[in-house]
Amino acid sequence: MLKPIRSLVLALVGVLLFGVNGFSQSTPQAFTGAQIIPISGEPINNGVLVVEDGKITAVGGENTRIPRNADVHDVSGKIIMPGLVDTHSHIGEGDGGDRSSALHPDVRIMDAIDPRSDTFYKARAGGITSVNIMPGSGHLMSGQTVYLKLREANTIEDMLIYLDEEKTIYGGLKMANGTNPLGGSGFPGTRAKSAAMVRELFVKAEEYQAKIEAADGDESKMPPRDIGLETLVEVLEGKRTVHNHTHRHDDILTAIRLSEEFGYDLVLQHVSEAWKVADEIAEAGVPASIITLDSFGGKLEAAEIKNANGKYLEEAGVLVGLHTDDGITDSRLFLRSAALAVREGMSRKAALESVTIANAKMMDIEDRTGTLEKGKDADFIILSGDPFSVYTHVEQTWIEGSKVFDRSNEDHKKYATGGYEVFRGEVHTHHEMGGSQ
Amino acid sequence: MRSFSKLLLIPVLLVAFVFSNAEAQIAVKGEMVYTMAGDPITDGVVLIKDGKIERVGSASDVSIPSNYEVHEAKVVTPGLIDAHSVVGLAGHLNQEHDQDQLETSSAIQPELRAIDAYNAREALVGHLRDHGITTVHTGHGPGALISGQTMIVKTAGETVEESVVVPAKMLAMTLGNNMSREISKPGTRSKGIAMLRQTFIKAQDYLEKRNGEEEYSKDLGMEALADLLEGKLTALVTVHKANDIMTALRLQEEFGFPMVLDGVAEAYLILDEIKAAGVSVTVHPTMMRTYGDGKNASMETAGKIYEAGIPVAFQSGYEGYVPKTRVVLFEAGVAAANGLGKENALKMLTIDAAKLLGIEDHVGSLVEGKDADIAMFDGDPLEYVTNITGVIINGEKVK
Numbered sequence: 001m002l003k004p005i006r007s008l009v010l011a012l013v014g015v016l017l018f019g020v021n022g023f024s025q026s027t028p029q030a031f032t033g034a035q036i037i038p039i040s041g042e043p044i045n046n047g048v049l050v051v052e053d054g055k056i057t058a059v060g061g062e063n064t065r066i067p068r069n070a071d072v073h074d075v076s077g078k079i080i081m082p083g084l085v086d087t088h089s090h091i092g093e094g095d096g097g098d099r100s101s102a103l104h105p106d107v108r109i110m111d112a113i114d115p116r117s118d119t120f121y122k123a124r125a126g127g128i129t130s131v132n133i134m135p136g137s138g139h140l141m142s143g144q145t146v147y148l149k150l151r152e153a154n155t156i157e158d159m160l161i162y163l164d165e166e167k168t169i170y171g172g173l174k175m176a177n178g179t180n181p182l183g184g185s186g187f188p189g190t191r192a193k194s195a196a197m198v199r200e201l202f203v204k205a206e207e208y209q210a211k212i213e214a215a216d217g218d219e220s221k222m223p224p225r226d227i228g229l230e231t232l233v234e235v236l237e238g239k240r241t242v243h244n245h246t247h248r249h250d251d252i253l254t255a256i257r258l259s260e261e262f263g264y265d266l267v268l269q270h271v272s273e274a275w276k277v278a279d280e281i282a283e284a285g286v287p288a289s290i291i292t293l294d295s296f297g298g299k300l301e302a303a304e305i306k307n308a309n310g311k312y313l314e315e316a317g318v319l320v321g322l323h324t325d326d327g328i329t330d331s332r333l334f335l336r337s338a339a340l341a342v343r344e345g346m347s348r349k350a351a352l353e354s355v356t357i358a359n360a361k362m363m364d365i366e367d368r369t370g371t372l373e374k375g376k377d378a379d380f381i382i383l384s385g386d387p388f389s390v391y392t393h394v395e396q397t398w399i400e401g402s403k404v405f406d407r408s409n410e411d412h413k414k415y416a417t418g419g420y421e422v423f424r425g426e427v428h429t430h431h432e433m434g435g436s437q
Numbered sequence: 438m439r440s441f442s443k444l445l446l447i448p449v450l451l452v453a454f455v456f457s458n459a460e461a462q463i464a465v466k467g468e469m470v471y472t473m474a475g476d477p478i479t480d481g482v483v484l485i486k487d488g489k490i491e492r493v494g495s496a497s498d499v500s501i502p503s504n505y506e507v508h509e510a511k512v513v514t515p516g517l518i519d520a521h522s523v524v525g526l527a528g529h530l531n532q533e534h535d536q537d538q539l540e541t542s543s544a545i546q547p548e549l550r551a552i553d554a555y556n557a558r559e560a561l562v563g564h565l566r567d568h569g570i571t572t573v574h575t576g577h578g579p580g581a582l583i584s585g586q587t588m589i590v591k592t593a594g595e596t597v598e599e600s601v602v603v604p605a606k607m608l609a610m611t612l613g614n615n616m617s618r619e620i621s622k623p624g625t626r627s628k629g630i631a632m633l634r635q636t637f638i639k640a641q642d643y644l645e646k647r648n649g650e651e652e653y654s655k656d657l658g659m660e661a662l663a664d665l666l667e668g669k670l671t672a673l674v675t676v677h678k679a680n681d682i683m684t685a686l687r688l689q690e691e692f693g694f695p696m697v698l699d700g701v702a703e704a705y706l707i708l709d710e711i712k713a714a715g716v717s718v719t720v721h722p723t724m725m726r727t728y729g730d731g732k733n734a735s736m737e738t739a740g741k742i743y744e745a746g747i748p749v750a751f752q753s754g755y756e757g758y759v760p761k762t763r764v765v766l767f768e769a770g771v772a773a774a775n776g777l778g779k780e781n782a783l784k785m786l787t788i789d790a791a792k793l794l795g796i797e798d799h800v801g802s803l804v805e806g807k808d809a810d811i812a813m814f815d816g817d818p819l820e821y822v823t824n825i826t827g828v829i830i831n832g833e834k835v836k
Contacts, residue, residue: 235475294724295564297529297761327726328759339821390770390821416776418735420706424725 014224023046028052028102029401033076034382039356040371051378053240060374075382079392081352081374083129083358083379083399084334086270087289088243091119091331096135096174102141102187103201105173105235106228107134107143110160115153117425118415119275123331124150124405125416127381127394128324130360130369134269135174137245140198144231145171145243147363149379151399163364169239171230172267172363176245177254178301197252202262206233209334217333243289247272247301247308256284267362269323271313272305278316287319287362292327292340310354311345320350321359332416339388352387463832464505464815465811466496467513473788473802483513490814493803496557508834510826512818513689514783515803516571518790519765521673521699521719521752523578524561529761535559538578538755540585541619544629547665548657549585551576552604555597557590562590562760565753566592567836568764569812569825572602572791572800574719577609577757579675579699580617582629584609587673589794593812593830602796607673607697609664613681613730618691621701630684635803637692640666641771664806671695672757673719677702677730686714697750697793701742708745717748722763723771725754739768740776743785750790770819777820808832 029051036047048064050057058064066072089289090320092113096205097104113133130149135142147161148171161172181187188194206231208220216222234240240427242264244255252271268274268288274281281288292307299383306312313320322337324330329337338351346354360370369379378401385392393416397405470481472493482499483493492499492742501507528591537554541545555575556562565573586605594600612696613626623629640662646653647663664670672683676698689696696714698704700721704711711718720739728735742749751765752770765786773782790793790799799808812818813827828836 109778253636293563294758294764294767295760295762296531297561298759300530300532302759303530329727330724330726333724334819336771343822345826388822390819391774393774417737418727418733419737420703420733420735421736423732 004138005011006427026053026245028057028067028070029378030071030072031072031075031080031382032062032066033074034078034080036372037079037081037352037387038372039082039352040373042427047080049372049380050396051380051401052184054402056372056374056376056378057418059375063309065151065359078395079383079387080372080380081383081387082356082370083381083397084127084355085130085321085363085365085370086123086324086326086331086334086355087132087321087359087362088291089123089131089132089265089326089331090136091123091326092133092148093117093119093133094133094146097139098139099184100186102139102181102197103141104135104139104143104228105141105201105231107135108146108171109133109338110156110170113146113156113400115159117158117325119331121405121412121415122151122320122423123326124397125394125407125412126324126332126334127383127397127405128331128334129379129397129399130363130365132172132243132363134174134243135201137174140175140194142174142176142180145174147171147365149377150401150404151402152194152404157204158374161244161363161365161368164239164425169234172241172243173235174244174245175255178245179248180245180253191251191254195258199261202232202236202258205229205236206262213311237260238263238265241362243267243269247299247305249273249276250256251301252277253280253435256281259286260284267321270302270325271309274309275306275312278318280311281313281317282316286357287321288313289321289323289359291323291325292344293329293361294339306344306347307340308344310351314346314350319358319360319361320346320354321352322354323359335387335392335394336390339390342388348388352395369383443675444731455639461506462491462502462504463608463809463829463834464507465513465813465827466507466509466831468511469805470513471515471787472804473784474517474577474804481513483803483809483811485829485832488725488809490803490805490809491809492494492805495723495730504626507826508813508827508829510813511816512802512814513820514569514812514814515787515801516828517569517766517786517796518750518801518813518828519565519573519575519753519792520750520790521754522565522575522762522764523755524565524573524744524753525556525559525575526551527561527578527755527761528556528559529561529564531758531761532592539580539617540577541581541617544582544616544620544632546581546585546620547583547608547661549577550605551588552597554591555588555600556594557594557600562592564762565764566828567825569630569814569828570765571810571828571830572796574794576607579609579611581611581620582616582623582633584608584611584800586670589796591830593835602799603794605661605664606669606794607671608661609672610672612676613678615675615677615730625712626684630688630724633688637662637666641692662704665694668695671697673697673699674710675699677721679703679706679732681730682707683710686710686716689714689735697743698700698737700731700754702731702738704728705735705738705741705742707799708741711742712745712747717750718742719752719793720749722754723754723768723775724763727805736771736775739772740778740781742786743777743781746787748793750785750793758793770821771831773819779817782819
């Protein structure tokens with residue numbers, strides 16, 4: 001009996017010393033021999049990447065100085081690139097607003113996410129290190145989204161990416177227009193009504209904001225707290241980005257029109273008919289987060305989606321990102337989404353950016369992740385070959401200096417391939433939830 | 438071609454008539470030509486005459502007649518084959534008026550013919566064609582014990598009559614927990630099997646009458662089931678869980694009809710049993726979503742089934758939402774990267790699929806006398822970033 005207890009104690013000591021990831025943060029890790037695609041510059045052959053205390057401390061050619069005490073990983077023949085950033089996902093088995101209203105700015109998806117969900121393992125297996133998890137699109141506003149680092153976690157707090165010093169903002173606001181939010185009691189019946197309801201609520205939020213400003217710090221003059229309006233004030237102040245689900249060309253322009261009226265930061269999501277209004281999107285200076293699919297169709301207002309959207313938006317000068325919308329596409333195959341965009345004419349450079357730095361910019365985390373640069377978080381992936389090849393596997397995923405996925409470990413690999421009793425949770429397919437894509 | 442009855446030959450002849458003579462003769466040059474009948478040919482040539490393959494060989498051996506229209510590609514393969522789809526019955530709009538793959542008025546409807554519901558102009562058919570897929574086994578979908586018949590089409594043609602290769606090929610069946618919720622009965626797995634067994638026993642009696650001397654009243658459903666029992670049709674059983682696969686094999690053993698297992702997410706648990714039963718498999722899309730009965734799906738399953746020596750081909754399957762269809766070319770690529778290998782994936786997309794569907798005398802490899810169905814690529818066909826640069830069906834350039 002003694003021995004197991006002692007090893008348990010030792011294991012606990014290990015956890016205390018090294019944190020839940022079981023990896024020492026203090027020993028520098030150096031990766032040598034790989035081609036490094038830093039995104040911030042040209043690929044470096046036979047490059048060196050050094051990370052310490054969760055940060056990148058050096059990226060460069062073969063002569064880059066490696067600290068004497070570093071653990072050196074020879075990854076010759078491999079590719080190292082930044083960890084992938086997904087701007088639109090439904091992993092984590094969360095939820096959002098209910099059917100009581102079409103507008104739920106008060107609802108936080110972070111209150112409903114299971115940090116132990118196997119969908120997180122799936123995403124790590126696909127090389128995803130940062131993600132924007134959103135509630136669905138069956139509402140004009142279905143709730144606050146959450147930005148996560150896919151660190152190994154016991155609680156949702158372990159994963160949050162804080163955007164402000166007070167640590168109160170860690171996501172955006174999900175909005176939707178077009179057909180998904182239509183119908184039902186308390187919901188709009190038409191597109192124009194949808195826009196009117198959103199505008200009405202933002203007008204209220206502006207009034208609420210004015211009252212707060214008028215109080216000028218005097219508690220007795222403050223309006224009663226309204227957590228929904230507080231969220232919209234964050235949107236109006238540019239502290240919280242609106243992620244607007246939209247498909248049809250006219251709905252895309254409506255989303256832009258509302259953002260300009262109230263002056264909030266907007267990311268267009270899906271943008272299925274972007275190819276029809278790419279110049280208008282470019283002129284508005286609004287970024288677009290798009291998806292590539294195995295075929296068009298399945299949903300009427302997305303019937304004219306093109307995998308060439310990336311190409312058209314790139315040519316128009318729009319900041320383009322890609323997303324999985326997992327389970328519409330699979331987090332394990334996120335690089336494939338970019339490859340399909342290349343297949344349809346997007347440049348390799350823009351496609352690589354569309355799964356890394358472009359998405360980091362849309363989530364305001366570009367100073368921490370999305371490229372391999374000194375001082376940024378050590379979020380990177382090691383690939384067996386070209387990022388856009390079907391034969392390439394994600395071999396390792398590292399987040400802030402900790403390895404969270406290793407394909408050579410069978411217990412990890414099963415999340416990349418699937419198999420018997422690997423995935424227990426149900427995939428968020430949108431289909432039964434009234435459609436979200 | 439045992440399965441071609443006289444009735445079935447009529448559309449085949451129609452196809453031949455429609456496409457013959459009208460087109461210029463064609464030569465296809467490929468830096469790499471995968472004939473799927475022997476080793477690939479470097480710098481190969483395929484000559485096409487009157488819709489059929491006239492000659493295949495190395496450019497140094499085969500001279501191209503001057504009146505032939507020449508097409509060039511990096512890689513040339515036979516037209517690809519989707520061994521099970523619902524396109525043409527299921528349309529891309531996903532509205533009630535373009536979804537004919539499942540009739541929910543009752544659980545057993547073997548009399549429903551695919552040819553009566555196939556829309557040859559459906560955009561999804563064109564989508565598959567643009568990805569090099571020239572032959573599709575399509576028809577009624579999963580969701581009912583017996584949802585109806587399937588057929589084999591070429592992805593060219595503007596009417597079902599122009600497109601059809603085999604008008605009635607299989608009976609689409611579903612076991613396990615994949616039943617449409619709109620069908621009230623059966624409510625359990627075992628009730629479903631009881632219903633099927635009773636139906637097949639009735640069909641045995643019907644077949645006896647059909648083969649007898651006395652007059653009998655014709656029943657369209659029983660006609661189809663009698664054809665199944667006689668081996669003129671094949672049961673295409675969509676099933677994922679290992680225990681349900683075993684149930685399918687039990688049915689097959691009791692009634693003795695030919696069977697193709699479709700989907701089989703948990704096949705890797707019972708490969709020996711599947712092999713011993715002598716059935717073929719249309720394996721689930723490699724990238725299938727892991728939920729419901731298929732939650733234990735693995736990207737390595739196609740490779741494991743192939744390795745076990747079980748006849749197997751790729752399917753695009755049925756999709757209820759976005760995307761509205763998958764593409765076997767893409768599924769093959771991911772399977773190739775997960776244990777199957779490129780050469781085996783190409784075989785499963787072409788000659789193996791043709792054999793599984795019983796049409797290998799017509800399609801599936803680049804051999805003299807076969808239909809001139811060809812896909813052209815600007816690189817490795819399975820790579821994500823490779824484009825399809827040309828498609829030929831029955832000797833006609835369709836892309």
